[in-house]
Amino acid sequence: MSISPFTTLESPLTSSWSPTNSYPDVATWMSGYSNRLWPRDPQPQLWSKFQVWEWLQQVMDINQIDASSVPFQNFDMDGHQLCGLSYQDFIHAADSAGPVLFHSITELKWSVDFSCSFSEVSYPPADLYSPSLPPIAPIASLTPSSPDIKRSLSRQVKKHNPRGIHLWEFIRDILLNPEWNSGLIKWEDRAEGVFRFLKSDAVAQLWGKKKNNISMTYEKLSRAMRYYYKREILERVDGRRLVYKFGRNARGWRESDM
DNA sequence: TAGGTGTTTCCTGATT
DNA sequence: CAATCAGGAAACACCT
Structure with a gap:
């Protein structure tokens, strides 16, 4: 199986996208994709290892990829590390599933900025999540005692992270x-x-x-x-x-x- | 707590 | 003329 870098643009999740009509669809995608299907910390950079693992599971499920075909140990890292991986890194780590994973994380990395901007600039009141809303962290309830989750939560509480991306x-x-x-x-x-x-x-x-x-x-x-x-x-x-x-x-x- | 980093803010002057 | 470009200087918000 050969997957081109942006194959997931044609996936069911993002099929409503088109290069010439990206503004409204970002909002559509955000409200559906990120808020409903991905009820987690919206900033992948802040994910714990556990949350990275959860994301991996869900991407595999949704794209109906056999989870056993991807060595999960290759993704033994937190969100910050995950976000630092290149396209090539994903290929090395997940082979044919690499492109799907790469595109998923790239979308998530951008979802917050674009949904907020576009909802304000391009459309009237859209109730997509804004920075002022409390962080969504239902996943944390799965293992509330996990040190990783606790760390993740404490970072979420700390306002935001101006020292994030350069x-x-x-x-x-x-x-x-x-x-x-x-x-x-x-x-x-x-x-x-x-x-x-x-x-x-x-x-x-x-x-x-x-x-x-x-x-x-x-x-x-x-x-x-x-x-x-x-x-x-x-x-x-x-x-x-x-x-x-x-x-x-x-x-x-x-x-x-x- | 001090020093370092990566901006952010402000500003004067030059260029397009 | 408005928008940019150039940097100096200082303030700021983390981080080590």
């Missing part, structure tokens, strides 16, 4: 998910890592949403981007407005990494 990773992930990108940022030269902001204000708002900072602007976001030049995470692209280029210290953006 800005350049956030930008990179938008670029790598064109289905949800909706024309926010576009590759100018995919092989060289050159990209351009198409909707600078929207990206800034999204970043602000991520950091729970409604006063974020492109002006401020771009200052942070400029600090990356010295660290060689970005390279300067002269004379071209809104254009940046990944530098030697930026990881995970190359096609060969996927």
